[in-house]
Amino acid sequence: MTSLVIAEHDNASIRPATLNTVTAASQCGGDVHVLVAGKGAQAAAEAASKIAGVSKVIHVEGEHFAHGLAENMAAQVVGMAKAYSHILFPATASGKNIAPRVAALLDVGQISDITKVDAADTFERPIYAGNAIAIVQSLDATKVITVRTTGFDAAASTGGSASVETLDGVTDSGKSSFLGAEIAKSDRPELTAAKIIVSGGRALGSNEKFHEVLEPLADKLGAALGASRAAVDAGYAPNDWQVGQTGKIVAPQLYVAIGISGAIQHLAGMKDSKVIVAINKDAEAPIFGVADYGLEADLFNAVPELTAAL
């Protein structure tokens, strides 16, 4: 029994979500191999070989792997699948894009967003925006899985000494091509890996206020910035800041919800945070029902005051 983890990386380094996925793979039993497919991804492959618990890294190079196109990535994984009992992806935008394609090509069901490994074929996963937890058993020989990173500790990124094997990649499918990307550069921690998150809702009122009020607090705390769906839909924050059922799932040490009412869909994305603080002037806001510390106040006064007090 051997598991294959599909690494998420930027060619130079391994993204943190990969580390949580390695932990989930270890819990499935047997050896853990990691696939690093990319362009000029030598450094990422080397970084993967140092992850504790990984016994082998398979490094595949190709221009057509540069942007993680699902067609090429899935074909690559399917070609290697016979050797593996479990194939695991982080439940990120990239993992969710590729994993079902792999499962369908192997004619197996896929198990999404697991939060716990109960046995080699039995897993726990949230359904209905986390309002229920299902324990599910795979009836297929190969288990194709996406891993909710908040459900598993990160494997140590150092201490391992896996061998790195270079493999020839599949050819380009030609079905899709990458035209460009708008990826915001930020000095802040990545939302899904941050220890502290400052998150804003519709009550901020405008894009300008969102940044003007929240950024100084996030700077003081060394926090990532997040947003509710309402704030993203209103254009106050970019789409990749959305926390919730269909956005990012986060579980930081501290989550500060500012001007967020707390719809079910938002709570689904942050209720596993260790400590939740809510600042809202509506005493009846559902967010107070999950907050460890609630402050009923006008955020435009309270947040600058909080920033100054830290």
Place this chain on the structure above:
Amino acid sequence: MKILVPVKRVVDYNVKVRVKSDGSGVDIANVKMSMNPFDEIAIEEAVRLKEKGVATEVIAVSCGVLQCQETLRTAMAIGADRAILVETAEELQPLAVAKLLKALVDKEQPQLVILGKQAIDDDCNQTGQMLAALLGWGQATFASKVEVADGKANVTREVDGGLETLSLTLPAIITTDLRLNEPRYVTLPNIMKAKKKTLENVKPADLGVDVAPRIKTLKVSEPPKRSAGVKVADVAALVDKLKNEAKVI
């Protein structure tokens, strides 16, 4: 060019579901059901492509119980031209739905299938990608902008760090994210018109598809409850709690 749009009947997004006391699932008897919100966005996008003259026909499809007819009528009220129900009372998992849809694609020969990225009941986020794999088509998931011209679809996708744009050779699969469009309100005249549109009924066996589940649900339970904490009087009290009680800053 035909566009096929699969739609799913799910528990309405405003309903907080209850887990059955025997742990066999969630209680959906007498609960409000609606079209999966992402699928509504998919239908809207297909109808807009028809209004722009890019598409000639929009076909809505649903797989499930007879009541999915209501969801299909809603799709036709938004603007789909006709609908197909693959009727079954069996539990359908994403792989089975993808196989049913593949059989319909083989028959209808659309150039584009637009699906919701995720159903808000099982939260799987699989069917579109699986259908793309079974058809051997290209895919662009989590779309926030779609442009179709000259046998290509240029699709902007919501990804973890921001946005990226792909070019797909048609035929292709697109799955929708929240910001792709804002679905129109369904008007009464359009609801009346939708009643007259064709709704075909087929069975999985007619399509030669085995829908047997591959994943068995052993138990469904309530998540651990998070209890409400305390309200603090002011910012100073909050800072004190965070420093000395929670010790997180």
